[in-house]
Amino acid sequence: MLAATLDKLATLSRLPLGKATAMPPQMYTCEEIAAHEQAHIFTRQWLCAGRSDDLPNAGDYLSYEIGSQPILLVRQVDDSIRAFANVCKHRMMQLLEGKGACPNQRIVCPYHAWTYDIQGQLVAAPHMQKREGFDASKIQLNTVRCEVWEGWLYVTLSDEVPPVNELLAELHDVVADYHMDNYITIVQQDHVWNTNWKMLTENFMEGYHLPVTHRATVGGHFPVEDTRFSSLPPNPAFTYQYFTKQDTAPLGTAHADNTVLQGEQRRTSVLPTVFPSHMYALAPDHLWYLSLQPLGTDQVKIRYGAALAPEVLAASEEPDFLISDVIEFLDKVNAEDRGVVEGIFKGAQAPLSEAGPLCWLEQENHEFTQYLARQLCK
Ligand code: FES
Ligand SMILES: [Fe+2]
Incomplete structure (x- = not known):
């Protein structure tokens, strides 16, 4: 077929x-055909997650999904917008839902409260200090490509598609x-x-x-x-x-x-x-x-x-x-x-x-x- x-x-x-x-x-x-489209189109192209003014202030976030991959977009202190995998680096809880403002510009996992800054860096992980060799500074949310064009927010899972x-x-x-x-x-x-x-x-x-x-x-x-x-x-x-x-x-x-x-x-x-x-x-x-x-x-x-x-x-x-x-x-x-x-x-x-x-x-x-x-x- x-x-x-x-x-x-x-x-x-x-x-x-x-x-x-x-x-x-x-x-x-x-x-x-639907599976073929996922493999050849939706994982390879830019998709629109919304508009830049959905996130007016540093720490404001917007969630989105590309296929089964949850994504979060967050306004940075320098006014740029970055996107990350919206999945905790502990036991893979989805971090944020919908849209809103991250309190104190921190992303706190609702499961065990691992806490990330808005650049995706893990900054706190309760009770993990007893684990030998645990180094929060080495843990970072996965980055997703994100570009703003004429007020539109575009994200992609592809490393190869040219810039918007x-x-x-x-x-x-x-x-x-x-x-x-x-x-x-x-x-x-x-x-x-x-x-x-x-x-x-x-x-x-x-x-x-x-x-x-x-x-x-x-x-x-x-x-x-x-x-x-x-x-x-x-x-x-x-x-x-x-x-x-x-x-x-x-x-x-x-x-x-x-x-x-x-x-x-x-x-x-x-x-x-x-x-x-x-x-x-x-x-x-x-x-x-x-x-x-x-x-x-x-x-x-x-x-x-x-x-x-x-x-x-x-x-x-x-x-x-x-x-x-x-x-x-x-x-x-x-x-x-x-x-x-x-x-x-x-x-x-x-x-x-x-x-x-x-x-x-x-x-x-x-x-x-x-x-x-x-x-x-x-
Ligand atoms: S899954 Fe996020 S803190 Fe445990
Ligand atoms: Fe119509």
Whole structure:
């Protein structure tokens, strides 16, 4: 099954968009494909753990997991962010959960209170002095590669993948005018949906469904025929498209105090997908993002968040109401997406299912097929 499915993927990836179909259903349902993706994609690439402003002060931490590896990210005194294996060097207890501030900038294991500083160095281990030769200074949490790029936190288990700023150098010019690193996070949550991770990625990558699935929320404010795709040569690390909002949209156009964006840019959102699974909709006044990892074939672990441009919050007389309104609105949009991506996963498991032809608005879906073929068909 694995070899046959990968053959189909390779063949499909070589077709032009005008002749391409969606990926075969086995790409979403086959356990061997899921295992192959773990080995060839998720342990080898950069994944997004959140945003830098999730950790404003030294000692603030954020936990994350890459597959079965728990990770903690912690803000250092010099303002950098470092990541470590979130596993105690004594009997492997998980050290920190969720996010918060480490009291006194110390990480204390909840099992026997081995205590680490925020550089991952063991500094105290109760009752261990009787053990001959025990030297706390030789014990250090395992380091995990972590980079901050334009306000995003990326982590990887790979020693080989090139630095983020190298991989995403060309994306910088596309997003720079929005100054998204200044956006202020208003929500960050983890969810699990009952679908294959790729179905959620592909759903993000096309605006074709917006007027239909999202007719009750954002659908009416996007003229989908105005969708524009990347004008850069294909990039192995990312892709993106632009959506333009009508001025009537409740969210998604530049605030009057935004004097940087000009003309059409003031109502244009850019939607990058950083392969394999970090996606964000970057609007002049807000952004929202998804970072995905598979849980087998049939569930996806989602880190979801949203942020507002600083001038939007600064000008609001009732920022708490504004924030709760935005969150409520985005929750509705997410619920609409959940309905369709769980629905198509049911469809993909049906014996009579087969992949159909793609629309021009699904250009990025075909780019994703080509990305997967590059990673998986070696
Ligand atoms: S497992 Fe952490 S102190 Fe024992
Ligand atoms: Fe959607």
